Amino acid sequence: MTTETAHDAVNAENHGMSNAGYIRIAAILAAITALEVSTVYIDFGPFFLPALLIMMAVKFIMVVSYFMHLKFDNKMFSFMFYAGLILAVGVYAAFLATFKFFIQ
Amino acid sequence: MTDAVVHGHESSTGISNVKLGMWAFLGSECLLFGGLISTYMLYRGRVTGGPRPAQIFDIPFTSVSSFVLLMSSLTMVLAVSAAHKNEDRKTNLWLTVTALLGATFVGGQVYEFTAFYNEGLGFSTSLFGSSFYTLTGFHGVHVTVGIIMLMALVGIFKRSEVPGKKAEVVEMIGLYWHFVDVIWIIIFTLVYLIPV
Numbered sequence: 001m002t003t004e005t006a007h008d009a010v011n012a013e014n015h016g017m018s019n020a021g022y023i024r025i026a027a028i029l030a031a032i033t034a035l036e037v038s039t040v041y042i043d044f045g046p047f048f049l050p051a052l053l054i055m056m057a058v059k060f061i062m063v064v065s066y067f068m069h070l071k072f073d074n075k076m077f078s079f080m081f082y083a084g085l086i087l088a089v090g091v092y093a094a095f096l097a098t099f100k101f102f103i104q
Numbered sequence: 105m106t107d108a109v110v111h112g113h114e115s116s117t118g119i120s121n122v123k124l125g126m127w128a129f130l131g132s133e134c135l136l137f138g139g140l141i142s143t144y145m146l147y148r149g150r151v152t153g154g155p156r157p158a159q160i161f162d163i164p165f166t167s168v169s170s171f172v173l174l175m176s177s178l179t180m181v182l183a184v185s186a187a188h189k190n191e192d193r194k195t196n197l198w199l200t201v202t203a204l205l206g207a208t209f210v211g212g213q214v215y216e217f218t219a220f221y222n223e224g225l226g227f228s229t230s231l232f233g234s235s236f237y238t239l240t241g242f243h244g245v246h247v248t249v250g251i252i253m254l255m256a257l258v259g260i261f262k263r264s265e266v267p268g269k270k271a272e273v274v275e276m277i278g279l280y281w282h283f284v285d286v287i288w289i290i291i292f293t294l295v296y297l298i299p300v
Contacts (some may be wrong), residue, residue, distance in 0.1 A: 019185055026178035033174060036297060049298065056293040060286050067181045068282045073120055077127045084131020088138030090208045095142055 020051060024065045032059050126276050130283045136285050140239040141294060149300050150231035157232065157300050160223050162216070168213040170292045173247075176205035177285040180278045187274035195274060196258050202281065203254040206247050211245045236295070243291060246284045253277050 016023075036055050044051055055056050065071035096102065140169070148157060183198030225233045257277060263268070 022178060022181045022185070026175065029174055029177075030171065031173060033167070033171060036293065037163065040163050040297060052297055054292055056289060059289045061284055063289065064288045067177050067285075068279055076117070076119055077123065080127040081131045081134075082125065084128075084134040086109075088134040091135070092138045092142040096146065099146055099208060101146060 017072075022067070025062060028060060031057055113242070114126060120272065122276060123279075126279050131281060132277065133287075134266055137239075137290075140242055141286045141290065143238045144235040144295060147231035147235040147271055152230055153230035154233055155180075155220075155223055155225050158297075160220050162219070163296060165212070165216065166292065166296050169216075170213070170243070170261075170288060172205050172255070173285055173288050176202050176209070177282050178196050179205060180213075180281045184271070184275050184278045185256070185273040185287055191271075192261065195270075199254050199258050199261075199274070203251050206251045206254070206281075209293055210247050213240065213247075217241075239291065239295070243284070243287060250277070250281050250284055253280070 002095055032055050041062060042079055063083070070081065151157075179202040183195050186194035186198055202250060217240075225236075227234055229235050253279060256272065262264050
């Protein structure tokens, strides 16, 4: 085992992924971004909005889980972050509903 | 006084205080950007007297900017990985590349703002303009702060005056940088790709 590979193995053990794994995640993120941009030029019909929102959510979760290591870290960190996120989504969904945003 | 207390890293739960504080900060930032995004969504159709979003947005240009910021998250995570392996040269290299990619993104945003202004969209032209510039401007300021932190870190590393654990310092700035990236993932979809 080379020093680099050994280091990668130690890193993967401590933080969940090797450098090759991070590059694979980045490639998937780039591919999803390309797919997102394609929705501007290709007619996806009624699937346009749900597809865009799902791709956005997948990219968000992938960066937070793998690049920010939430998937491999202490669950308390996930709680701190997702509590803020869920509170924000709830508060602002109510805010937008008050202004009849969803029934326009 | 123990080393852990001096550096303020470990709590009685075994969780790093610094990291817990950073995650709490990022959770609170969700509320800040949630407010700005919601306000934009509410006002994006109010364009009286100014250009509409579809008339001024340059999707290919913004897509390239988004790709650049996305790739800066990869270089940042490689910097964190190198810091955990105590590879100082690689850490400095990836931090510098991340800062350069961030600067490219901010440069693109300055170009975009200038182009929009020349096409008639000022800050007070319409509610769309005000909410758009406020949202993307706040994000741009966050990226700029991130670039300053990255360059400061590279400078501090060269002097070897890093307080606490070196890898943890890189990781904290990395968390901030990735957060800025995930916020752009949302802005790019909701602001640029979904038509009014």
